[in-house]
Amino acid sequence: MADLAAVLSQADSNLNSSLDRLSDLVRIKSISTDPAFAAECRKAAQWLVDSLTELGFSASVRDTEGHPMVVAHHDGPDGAPHVLFYGHYDVQPVDPLELWTSDPFDPGIKELSPGRKVITGRGTSDDKGQLLTFVEACRAYKETQGDLPCRVTILFEGEEESGSKSLKPFLDANAEELKADLAMVCDTGMWNAETPSISVSLRGLTGEEITIKAASRDLHSGHYGGNAANPIHILSKILGDIHDENGWVTIPHFYDGVHETPDNIKSMWEGLGAPENFLSAVGLSVPSGESDRTILERAWARPTAEVNGITGGYSGEGFKTVIAAQASAKVSFRLVGDQDPHAVRSNFREFVKARIPADCSVDFEEHGTSGAIHLPFDSPALAKAVAVLEEEWGNPAAIIGMGGSIPIVGDFQSKLGMESLLVGFALEDDCIHSPNEKYDLRSFHMGIRSWVRIMDALAR
């Protein structure tokens, strides 16, 4: 067995150099949704391969139709469990850039309040900082024990923020190589800064873009106003119709497959209480959405329809009295239970088509499709992780749901027959997907130590 204390101590000693390595990775502008950054995505993949090779992994950049994967293998002691660790090296776009207080791709250390230091930059939390907690845990093992306690396979993808289009074909084509006893995913958050958490449910996603087309060109609103269809009006009406006055989604059959939260889960969530400063931290006070549900139910166990972007007509400086030729919106649905993401898409399309005037048209574009995920509450791996997280953090780990989507967890279930352990150290105020993303140094440091402990526990 490994000398756990020595490994933890090495992780502590390494912290500054671990932060330097995170900074190097954050400097690579691996924005996956924008084709202009494709070379940067590949650069991030190569950086990871080089790092893992240096640690003794057999690592390679693996081409896909989109951004490449990173796959790495390391043997473990005879009879040790085999784990697959997953993370993603791609990041969200950084607009609106003017709201960042420092360069999103030039990370720095800031002290938010006395003793609370963070590292700033796009991807520090989501997911470069988180995936490096595991890599740095492996480093501490290698440097002190010369080996890892488990057999480890690593899979890092570069399309998590843009629909993971290459992931399913890659898993299909490489199922034998990637299959392990257990997947470990570090792309989730803590209940609060003191409470480590393990996520056992994730919402699914259907992403869709609609473009409504009316006149063959932009029109003068004086000449045509009152007679010509205005695509912004049509779009606004459709989007305004999606929710009823109680915040419920009105699209027919939308709630097919949504189950009521079981009483035992509800009780557990009531025990957690309301999340601290969840709305007030972002300047809000009135919960939106389904008015007859609690905040945690709405965040973890209820589906949503959200418009993520809208554009049409003139939105520059000043004013232009135009009736636009077209208007478009990006809409996403968060899914729970057994909602079928394809049925949600087709039901939404019918809902939209029924609202298009005879002389106008609508184009649809698909953006991402994944079902909701539910993981077992009673696995031995979960029990071990709960125990060692409490040792590291001094507080019992919370078993929680997650509002976001990590589609690969479903693919691990369906394609590789593997359950996942979802442990992450992000905090509510990390501003992931927003300007001024950061990761607490404590999350990074104790995250590394947590993976050291989890690997140790799984090997015993």
Place this chain on the structure above:
Amino acid sequence: MADLAAVLSQADSNLNSSLDRLSDLVRIKSISTDPAFAAECRKAAQWLVDSLTELGFSASVRDTEGHPMVVAHHDGPDGAPHVLFYGHYDVQPVDPLELWTSDPFDPGIKELSPGRKVITGRGTSDDKGQLLTFVEACRAYKETQGDLPCRVTILFEGEEESGSKSLKPFLDANAEELKADLAMVCDTGMWNAETPSISVSLRGLTGEEITIKAASRDLHSGHYGGNAANPIHILSKILGDIHDENGWVTIPHFYDGVHETPDNIKSMWEGLGAPENFLSAVGLSVPSGESDRTILERAWARPTAEVNGITGGYSGEGFKTVIAAQASAKVSFRLVGDQDPHAVRSNFREFVKARIPADCSVDFEEHGTSGAIHLPFDSPALAKAVAVLEEEWGNPAAIIGMGGSIPIVGDFQSKLGMESLLVGFALEDDCIHSPNEKYDLRSFHMGIRSWVRIMDALAR
């Protein structure tokens, strides 16, 4: 009296050089709504001053808080009437640039169909080509008669496409200098390519921009979806609520001051029939707006509410699962009868405010305010213009309304006690305010000849 035939013949001989001068003016990128083009606006003003000076006018560029005015004076024979000619040298923005088939600021001659030639470029029709019809008419007089038949004052502004903010103060400060017997405005269109037209009513305008603010930053739609207010939803709901299912505007008191069209006017409009290809020319077929009104009523005598632009969240390539911090829209109202443009603004603001959740806010920005205009049907100047337009074009002139706004006509009434004669030669398919703006060579040529005839008739 001038030798009318000689003047008309000179206008014919000049046509090619007149087109060269129009091309020179169109090349100046005088987009008034975008501050980046301020120097180009001044350049266009100076170009006009130079041209008018060359024709014997006493002309000058006159500074304002915004873009400068051009004012020019030319004496006429003793006892001749004094006319004030108005036009604007500023143009609309050119986006979306990719829809132009040629450079908007590099004009060229095209043959649209056998014998039908046009000049292409931003402002060829609105309003650089139209204002030059009058300048070139003056040129033909000067070159053949050595004088003009009337005393002429010219006023060209540079903010017509961006709210004319400097116009009222300028008229107030220079009322004595600008006052004449009659104003002539060339910023309107023909009923069709064969039928010259004089406009006797113009809709007013209230322009307003609303920005709805929710969270203090963009949010992850997985973490916050279902709990956080989405400003795009709030905005869509408001915009979707502005019209009822019959196309009427639902804002309380919006129709205060709207009068039913008198029967005699309705009969005259019925005599004109429906405008040719009005909707089909732009790819539409189903009239929008108030479902119980005719197309001409909706275009000339009924008010509208149109969203001219909308923006919020992520609208770039790909997808971003974000709940935006804010969303905004530019909205304009076309006004008729005695609608008070200020009351329309404040009623709209109340309508919006009533729909903002307690933890969200709305900012308003004012963009342009003008009442509807009604000109007399029975003035001697109108009768003279009707007669000579028929001589030039071979068809009786139509007395029509106009859906657009030319706020200065109201200011001429209220500030200078002067009625206006609105004659213009734009055609429905000129694509003003749109990509591929053009002006028919026939409009330009016969427009110049029409002003030669009108000045001659007014002087008799």
